[in-house]
Amino acid sequence: GLFHGGTTETTWQQLEDILLKADVGPKAASDMVQRVRADHPTGGNVIDTVRGEILSILGPDRPLALDGRLSVILVVGVNGSGKTTTIGKLAKRLVTEGRVVSVAAADTFRAAAGEQLEIWARVSGAQLIAQDRGADPGAVAFDAVKASEARGVDVLIVDTAGRLHTKQPLMDELSKIKRVIEKAGATVDETFLVLDAQTGQNGIAQARAFTDAVEITGVVLTKTDGSAKGGIVLAVREELGVPVRFVGVGERPDDLRPFDAGVFADRLLS
Amino acid sequence: TLTERLDGVFSKLRKRGKLHPKQVDNALADVRTALLEADVAVEVADDLVDRVRSRALSEEVLKSLTPAQQVVKVMNEELTVTLGGEHRPFTLPGAPPIVVLLAGVQGSGKTTACAKLAKHLRSKGRRPLLVGADLDRPAAVEQLRTLGREIGVPVWSEGRDPIKLAKNGVKEAERTGADVVIIDTAGRLHVDPEMMKQARRIKDVTKPAHVLMACDAMTGQDAVIQAREFMHDVDTTGFILTKLDGDARGGAALSMTAVTGRPIFFAGTGERMDDLEPFYPDRMAGRILG
Numbered sequence A: 001g002l003f004h005g006g007t008t009e010t011t012w013q014q015l016e017d018i019l020l021k022a023d024v025g026p027k028a029a030s031d032m033v034q035r036v037r038a039d040h041p042t043g044g045n046v047i048d049t050v051r052g053e054i055l056s057i058l059g060p061d062r063p064l065a066l067d068g069r070l071s072v073i074l075v076v077g078v079n080g081s082g083k084t085t086t087i088g089k090l091a092k093r094l095v096t097e098g099r100v101v102s103v104a105a106a107d108t109f110r111a112a113a114g115e116q117l118e119i120w121a122r123v124s125g126a127q128l129i130a131q132d133r134g135a136d137p138g139a140v141a142f143d144a145v146k147a148s149e150a151r152g153v154d155v156l157i158v159d160t161a162g163r164l165h166t167k168q169p170l171m172d173e174l175s176k177i178k179r180v181i182e183k184a185g186a187t188v189d190e191t192f193l194v195l196d197a198q199t200g201q202n203g204i205a206q207a208r209a210f211t212d213a214v215e216i217t218g219v220v221l222t223k224t225d226g227s228a229k230g231g232i233v234l235a236v237r238e239e240l241g242v243p244v245r246f247v248g249v250g251e252r253p254d255d256l257r258p259f260d261a262g263v264f265a266d267r268l269l270s
Numbered sequence B: 001t002l003t004e005r006l007d008g009v010f011s012k013l014r015k016r017g018k019l020h021p022k023q024v025d026n027a028l029a030d031v032r033t034a035l036l037e038a039d040v041a042v043e044v045a046d047d048l049v050d051r052v053r054s055r056a057l058s059e060e061v062l063k064s065l066t067p068a069q070q071v072v073k074v075m076n077e078e079l080t081v082t083l084g085g086e087h088r089p090f091t092l093p094g095a096p097p098i099v100v101l102l103a104g105v106q107g108s109g110k111t112t113a114c115a116k117l118a119k120h121l122r123s124k125g126r127r128p129l130l131v132g133a134d135l136d137r138p139a140a141v142e143q144l145r146t147l148g149r150e151i152g153v154p155v156w157s158e159g160r161d162p163i164k165l166a167k168n169g170v171k172e173a174e175r176t177g178a179d180v181v182i183i184d185t186a187g188r189l190h191v192d193p194e195m196m197k198q199a200r201r202i203k204d205v206t207k208p209a210h211v212l213m214a215c216d217a218m219t220g221q222d223a224v225i226q227a228r229e230f231m232h233d234v235d236t237t238g239f240i241l242t243k244l245d246g247d248a249r250g251g252a253a254l255s256m257t258a259v260t261g262r263p264i265f266f267a268g269t270g271e272r273m274d275d276l277e278p279f280y281p282d283r284m285a286g287r288i289l290g
């Protein structure tokens, strides 16, 4: 390994570069290297220590716990991050577990968003609740709760339009969608921020803004089948306490896995 | 701001009115951190800092009354040059129908960019045809058709093989007299050899004047890898940098241009069909430096 031949200034720099290239961020990377270096002045099990640091930042894995009455999962995130696809995969997973699942097409803005979710509903075995393009997303969400309760659905997953967190009216719209779901008599059990693994330092700004708008309970890290390491989730966990719950590993229905911190850490350091 | 930070570095000690090279090194370390915070790729940031170092150790900076401003000025110039210098106009050479191919990773904004570009080119007097060669993503062709209807540009997409479809799309343009063919393709990862081979084949059979890579402005370190791999596999001629209406610093722009030498022609600045602007390197330099 990198440090088993002893340690030089270069090896510490190489370690920092590995972290930087993983989108951990320059301050976090430098801090982590300082800490590890203080514990390992002559090298040795450095990579193991770093791996341990990453695991302790990420915290314990938190599997999905959906119980009893209608569970609602709200899915949010910036444009193109993988929300609609993730919903299709998650719906399939839950249907395979024997649950009755519905998906709400509350992205009433983007071209063919409804059509895209409709295909995923068919593929996953979930029921689709949708209205015409241009309908009020809150109205779709409200409808979806009422219809899901009436049909004995176990889990309702609500798709929303991609939005940049810098657009306050769109963030307000998201807060409103959440309030409407609650007004309809349901609780939002999980709000997932879907984050593209290739996202750079802007990811933490995204997470902050979405947390302010709708209180995020988990991150789904998508497109981890690429070369990007997704190191930004460390800052999201450390600063906002939000854990990664699932990872997307491809574009097919089965390409969703529960988050495994050990796998993530190994990949980041590879 | 970066200038304020560097002022702090330089104000600590000055001997006989001249800066010590060590102070310049400290300032450059700060500049490197600023670039990394802005998502510039490590190798690109290091290369840029090295170029700036030799200029920063010049008499002009060392003897300056405002060395921080000088270093930032040098930084800005080097950044602007790497980003392309001045705005590069997007020209369509060759005999019609001229082909423009859009490529890039999943979700980067290709389909939206195809429609925006079609609208833009029509406003310049062109007769574009949109070709939907993404047969992978659910409702991808439907998305392009919907956008085409919105802007009044025809969309063609028939067949089940993206490569044959793309080639036939060009034939369709010849048939209808469209003088520009804009081909939308499926998002793909540079680490997926089958999909990169497909992209290469689409390029081979359509002989495009341009292969534009759509890249998301919020991309981090991976931008340099994506840009290099796409360049290698499909000979990218330039970029569209999308989602610049967010607050990402956009260091990816530098990574992409530095490693390919190709220009960024356009900036995507929103979800509407008018949200396509020419790209200005000097403005981007300021945004990256913060």
Ligand SMILES: Nc1nc2c(ncn2[C@@H]2O[C@H](COP(=O)(O)OP(=O)(O)OP(=O)(O)O)[C@@H](O)[C@H]2O)c(=O)[nH]1
Residues within 6 Å of the ligand: A077, A078, A079, A080, A081, A082, A083, A084, A085, A086, A107, A110, A113, A160, A161, A162, A163, A194, A222, A223, A224, A225, A226, A247, A248, A249, A250, A251, A255, B106, B107, B137, B187, B189
């Ligand atoms: N390779 C890979 N591609 C993915 C993954 N998740 C989603 N995608 C792709 O990313 C692209 C965007 O996915 P969408 O589900 O449309 O993303 P979205 O967030 O709903 O997009 P908007 O609604 O437009 O904001 C599609 O081409 C998906 O197939 C993943 O884990 N791996």
Ligand SMILES: Nc1nc2c(ncn2[C@@H]2O[C@H](COP(=O)(O)OP(=O)(O)OP(=O)(O)O)[C@@H](O)[C@H]2O)c(=O)[nH]1
Residues within 6 Å of the ligand: A079, A080, A110, A162, A164, B104, B105, B106, B107, B108, B109, B110, B111, B112, B113, B134, B137, B140, B185, B186, B187, B188, B214, B242, B243, B244, B245, B267, B268, B269, B270, B271, B275
């Ligand atoms: N805010 C903003 N959103 C954009 C911009 N360009 C595209 N989008 C949005 O980003 C999302 C993805 O855009 P698409 O055009 O579907 O991306 P794509 O590259 O074709 O995606 P795939 O075909 O799945 O690879 C959509 O929600 C678009 O509306 C932009 O410049 N600004």
Ligand SMILES: [Mg+2]
Residues within 6 Å of the ligand: A083, A084, A085, A107, A113, A160, A161, A162
């Ligand atoms: Mg979507």
Ligand SMILES: [Mg+2]
Residues within 6 Å of the ligand: B110, B111, B112, B134, B137, B140, B185, B186, B187
């Ligand atoms: Mg597309």
